[in-house]
Amino acid sequence: MTTPASPATSSSSKDSKTGHFLAEKATVDRAVIAPLPASRKVYIEGSRADIRVPMREITQTPTTTSDTPEENPPLLVYDTSGLYTDPSAEIDIRKGLPALRRAWIDERQDTEQLERLSSEYGQRRAADPLLAALQFELKRLPRRAKAGRNVTQLHYARQGIITPEMEYIALRENQQRQQLRSQHAEHEMAHQHPGQSFGAAIPDDITPEFVRQEVARGRAIIPANINHPELEPMIIGRNFLVKINGNLGNSALSSSIEEEVDKMTWGIRWGADTIMDLSTGKNIHETREWIVRNSPVPIGTVPLYQALEKVKGVAEDLTWELFRDTLIEQAEQGVDYFTIHAGVRLHHVPLTAERTTGIVSRGGSIIAKWCLAHHQESFLYTHFEEICEIMKAYDVSFSLGDGLRPGSIRDANDEAQFAELETLGELTQIAWRHDVQVMIEGPGHVPMQLIRENMTKQLECCDEAPFYTLGPLVTDIAPGYDHITSAIGAAQIGWYGCAMLCYVTPKEHLGLPNKDDVKTGIITYKIAAHAADLAKGHPAAQRRDNALSKARFEFRWEDQFNLGLDPDTARAFHDETLPKESAKVAHFCSMCGPKFCSMKITQEVRDRYSQKALKRQAEQRDEGMREQAQRFKQEGSELYKEV
């Protein structure tokens, strides 16, 4: 494990100017590049010098409440924030992030650099002088698989190859569990409740070989387009940490490129494992380029949205040729996964007729309209194998869209939804025959008692391909609070086996989220994902809970804030009533005040009546608690005498 070599500031190039309006404003918010409080970036090194896995190390203060002051070890946490929180990195969003995977891709010698963009649309945009001011100045040309080659991680995995990406992921997921286990074998911090895994099989240690096996089995995917070498590899699968996705993107009514890049860096700061760019407004192509070049996490898109923009919103005018060009355009920009609504079949559409909320997937409704207008199956379905050919030439993963997901509690788990899921299962098999990675999108709106059925059916229909759900929202009656209605469902489906949870912000159903909404959505979903990891019994998941609880009990206020998902908010809430620095070491807060703080009283009890004696007592409890207590009462045991 290494730490950054130099503490150089990251804002060195932020004040320089160019003639471009975007470049002029192309700074990153100072709030995004500051390390989180008491945190530093550390790197776990792999088998080769260029495998350096970033983690965040949170420092703790010593315990001073007990007789013998005790050090509290730093806590290592999974870190999605990329170089933005590394003070030694130079951040300049006009240059993008360094291409850390470049050598790995080159070494495989199965790709070639193209002489120019392949897509007609991409070429046209690049050549348009009116767009110069918006364009990201990428110096390198895109890559593609050599003729006849397949460059997916699934393809490598099935050949028994452990890629650097797989090793990177193993180190990242493992979080040095083994080392910490031996350090803390006797330590209470190591304690964890047994999980209930619903058939997940999470090993004690995540090895590169385990990663390879899971990918080969199709049970996990590594979204990692060869044209997104800036990516820090991550994995999505039920036997790994539950991941979360944050959506962003402008619409015709709102937002600019800069705002979207800003939302991306903000989202990953708080824990987004992937980002979907769902832009549907102006300059989608250019917005995406800026996002991909600056993103250390996988980027997903719904190519249909851009295709529809190209035909000015007239769904009937969509064609396979246009769509195909859009796939290639986006694949060459480096998009890591595509939502493809190929499961919406012509004969499914009538099944939605009696629904309360019809079709609520944007992609699903567009495809349904197209199918009916043309009286035929969608080009996504009829050209699915050609799509696979494109996916494997760049290693874009499928996120098979649930175009017919329920949009209300009323429509949950209906025939339309499950009919589409069966089709998605068939498409999964086809994609797998092409060695293309697949995950499956899921609902939506589902009351609690029907959530489990979703997970079970998905595992069955799709042969354990990773599930990626939106929520689900467990009730429809709280617009303005759908981050909460959906986190309740998300935590449950994550527990049952869902691999990635797509966040929902408080603005859902009402408007486009702003930066605050993005943060609220991300933190809410980190809670859901972590609750699921705990419930499944993911090894070491409870370590952070244990550390925070211990800090709380010992009135280490700063540690309590810093170990939490959002130190800034925790500190601000505390300071609202007790702003003074002295209150940060006080043995109470304004919630109960000093006399009524139960933890203070417990400490006093322990101080006074000897915790050791209490402990000894507890250890002997096997003899039979009741009997024993009876005896103590009769004998007037030492235990109850003051020390």
Next chain:
Amino acid sequence: MTTPASPATSSSSKDSKTGHFLAEKATVDRAVIAPLPASRKVYIEGSRADIRVPMREITQTPTTTSDTPEENPPLLVYDTSGLYTDPSAEIDIRKGLPALRRAWIDERQDTEQLERLSSEYGQRRAADPLLAALQFELKRLPRRAKAGRNVTQLHYARQGIITPEMEYIALRENQQRQQLRSQHAEHEMAHQHPGQSFGAAIPDDITPEFVRQEVARGRAIIPANINHPELEPMIIGRNFLVKINGNLGNSALSSSIEEEVDKMTWGIRWGADTIMDLSTGKNIHETREWIVRNSPVPIGTVPLYQALEKVKGVAEDLTWELFRDTLIEQAEQGVDYFTIHAGVRLHHVPLTAERTTGIVSRGGSIIAKWCLAHHQESFLYTHFEEICEIMKAYDVSFSLGDGLRPGSIRDANDEAQFAELETLGELTQIAWRHDVQVMIEGPGHVPMQLIRENMTKQLECCDEAPFYTLGPLVTDIAPGYDHITSAIGAAQIGWYGCAMLCYVTPKEHLGLPNKDDVKTGIITYKIAAHAADLAKGHPAAQRRDNALSKARFEFRWEDQFNLGLDPDTARAFHDETLPKESAKVAHFCSMCGPKFCSMKITQEVRDRYSQKALKRQAEQRDEGMREQAQRFKQEGSELYKEV
């Protein structure tokens, strides 16, 4: 069902002044007394003129998206807000609410009016001229059961008596289901998914006799002190709607009487079914009086807190006599349920020694300290039968406190917790022998996979006495967001059978909640409770979801806001990006814009391709969906031709 006779304003007496500083400021926030948007107070009449059960009726606008405009029936919802939202009521918090149960209590002829307060402390406070400025001017004297009589609802229920309280509750819980069933038999709004009840037995209709049976069985309680005649009766039990409690109260460091009354009226506006006054600061007695006199919902307290104040925070100095006087003092003020930590036994205390967070219940820690200091069982345990005698003289219900609940994920479901639960089961049987009503408090902090065990053990140990839990929080890593970490657990335990959920606000663990925090906590818990009702299959629970979803799909924006739990926030979020009134009838929002609104596209599909034909098709699907679709494709069915 009746509506208020006159639309008189409620603020008539708000500007008059008296010499008292409190009375001068004794107004209620205008935001609290305004009816919610598109809502009016209606009353369901019972078998006698003075049984008038308040409900809120939300009016909807007609559907205009389909060919034939269609009326949308008003929706009736459970209403906890009391007279504050009745424009015909005169609200003056210096006078308190009218004593609507007075006649019912008098008619039973088993109580007598006292000539003065019985508690020594109550007398002293009443006589103190320095407190005059703080005192609520109650004109009536307290009542108590006549010698040898038992005035609990449980006592009546076991004798086969259906009290007016029980009838009131039946009407309130039933929400006119029968009538609505026949009205909407064919209507899609009637549709509801089957529930999974985990052994709950919720009938199709709630009758007064069913209420009586459930109370007699001990499976539900009606907290209704005879000295709180202002109360609108409600019930807590697993076969009724899941309830929520909001805590308020000052601490030594924060808040005034007026603020607490304000939080109470604010809390019930948003849906608090009961309020606990957990004040530990100055003037607890007077604060409580103001709250009870102005509260239409049951008030709970932890008498131990005030007792500890009386001994200046020195736990060891507490005595049975002092505690007994406090119980009587509070019972005569009208407190409806008491949290009593009688389950903390001396021999349980060592079981907490190895915990990460020791004892986190304030009451539990106080009692543990007392027990150890005196080397004996607590006076709560040793005098439990005498406490029962007091409870039955006023009909105060027990909320048996879980003094040893876990305060961290690490400590969940441990021996200390379950040992206390067994004691609570024994105490339940004793209380029941006295015909005293009982509910049981529960944790706390529990990871998802261990929640079910809590509910199962509680039902077993306590013979189905209602469970009342705080959350539980499913992870410890998100201080600042514990309303969310706990709502995830609350929704689940509510589904499994918990009868009431105690809210947690965003300030939990960090400070005392302000008014905004109270609202956020209440709405979050309304979500959890409703999600549980849906999952259990509570009849008619889904009606509100269905209505809101339909409004959403039909772009009835105002209806969508108004049918939600918090119309103000929903409207504000929408207006952030599209503030114009015209946007309230637009067939899109800023989230997707007009071209990408899936619901708009679905509407277009239905308009264009004849929803009738689509429906017919869907009805014929029994023949075999796949086969049929095949046939359509071959035959070029009418279905897919434009109309």
